[in-house]
Amino acid sequence: MSHEAEEAVAAVGVTTKTFLNVWIALLAITGLEVFLTYEQLPVLIMLTALLGLSVIKAMLIIGYFMHLKFERFSLFLSLFPILIMCIILMLLLFLPDSMRLVHMRLAR
Amino acid sequence: MSSQANAAVTSLWEGGRSPYAVNSKKFGMWLFVVSDALTFSALLMAYTYLRVSTPNWPTPFHFSPSIVFSSIMTFVLLSSSLTMVMGVHTMNHGNRKATVGWILATMAGGLAFVVLHLREWLNLINNEHITIFGNPMDVPLFGGTFFTLTGLHMTHVICGVIYLGIIAAGVGRGKFKAEDVEVSGLYWHFVDLVWMFIFPLVYLMSARI
Numbered sequence: 001m002s003h004e005a006e007e008a009v010a011a012v013g014v015t016t017k018t019f020l021n022v023w024i025a026l027l028a029i030t031g032l033e034v035f036l037t038y039e040q041l042p043v044l045i046m047l048t049a050l051l052g053l054s055v056i057k058a059m060l061i062i063g064y065f066m067h068l069k070f071e072r073f074s075l076f077l078s079l080f081p082i083l084i085m086c087i088i089l090m091l092l093l094f095l096p097d098s099m100r101l102v103h104m105r106l107a108r
Numbered sequence: 109m110s111s112q113a114n115a116a117v118t119s120l121w122e123g124g125r126s127p128y129a130v131n132s133k134k135f136g137m138w139l140f141v142v143s144d145a146l147t148f149s150a151l152l153m154a155y156t157y158l159r160v161s162t163p164n165w166p167t168p169f170h171f172s173p174s175i176v177f178s179s180i181m182t183f184v185l186l187s188s189s190l191t192m193v194m195g196v197h198t199m200n201h202g203n204r205k206a207t208v209g210w211i212l213a214t215m216a217g218g219l220a221f222v223v224l225h226l227r228e229w230l231n232l233i234n235n236e237h238i239t240i241f242g243n244p245m246d247v248p249l250f251g252g253t254f255f256t257l258t259g260l261h262m263t264h265v266i267c268g269v270i271y272l273g274i275i276a277a278g279v280g281r282g283k284f285k286a287e288d289v290e291v292s293g294l295y296w297h298f299v300d301l302v303w304m305f306i307f308p309l310v311y312l313m314s315a316r317i
Contacts, residue, residue, distance in 0.1 A: 016194070016197065019190060019193050019194065019197070020190070023186060023187070023189075023190045026186050026304075027183065027186060030179070030182050030183070030186070030307070033307075033308050033312060034175065034179055034312065036312075037175070037312040037315050037317075038171075038315075038317060040317055043159075043160060043313075044160070046313065047156070047160070047309075047313065050308035050309065050312060050313065051308075051309070053308070054304050054305050054308055054309070057304045058301055058304055058305070061189065061297055061300060061301045061304065062297075062301065064193075065189050065192075065193050065293075065297045065300075066293075066294055066297045066298075066301075067290075071128070071129070071130065072127075072128055072129050072130075074127055074128055075128040075129075075130060075135075075138070078128070079138055079139075079142050080142075082142075083142050083145055083146065086146055086149070087146075087149050090149060090150065090153045091153070094153055094157050095156070095157070095160070097157070097161075098156070098157040098158075098160040098161035099160060099161070101161035102160060102161045102162070102163060105161070105162075105163055106163055
């Protein structure tokens, strides 16, 4: 292996077994999501559970498959806090309004 | 001690060094990924808003074929992410032949995803009579948001397959380096990542129980 290749492998710091474990975890969470779908939960509880599981899957993909876990923390700080804040703002602004709307429509 | 730490931090940001320790191609792809993530977030938010606020929201996704098909599509996309990450791994070890093989396997996964998705679309159009402009349930926004969101994602998958084809050809000819494969991998994993939200929020939330 060349010196450059050795450096690259050392920087990534993960093995094939780690990737396989992450893949199995992602498949297991997907199976759990499908199982929850048929448990007939109320819409909001279902939405919260599915979103929570999706966020866990996203963290696994970003952290291990996209290698962000092994990058400098400054890269994470420059990219993600603002993205997360924008998504939270969208959630806080729009989701309560959709719930208000559904109650108005059901009351009619 | 703190002045030494301050000096180290200052020197990192005063030019001549990469503060993120990544090359410009990779950083550019990260910026694209973040901006594209906002686009998909807005579309998913629009779909979820309508889903929650509409009491008679259509639930056309039967367990078979829709949920079974979309679950297989999720499996295919997750597996293609695994083959992509293996491609990056073998390229880091300098094994170009194996890298081309892994990238071709990733492309096959992407193509299988597109074929399955088109079949699922045809099932909705032909059997459930749902189009982008209307449906028998009289909630036209369902088709509008569903086809826009999944169509944009499918476009990303098709672009990804073409992008990976170019990278595989370049790697085979000895033209591209490990960083190019890693950057294309970032894009592919992002496409996978978006589906991890579309599958539960669009398909599972509108499944017919």
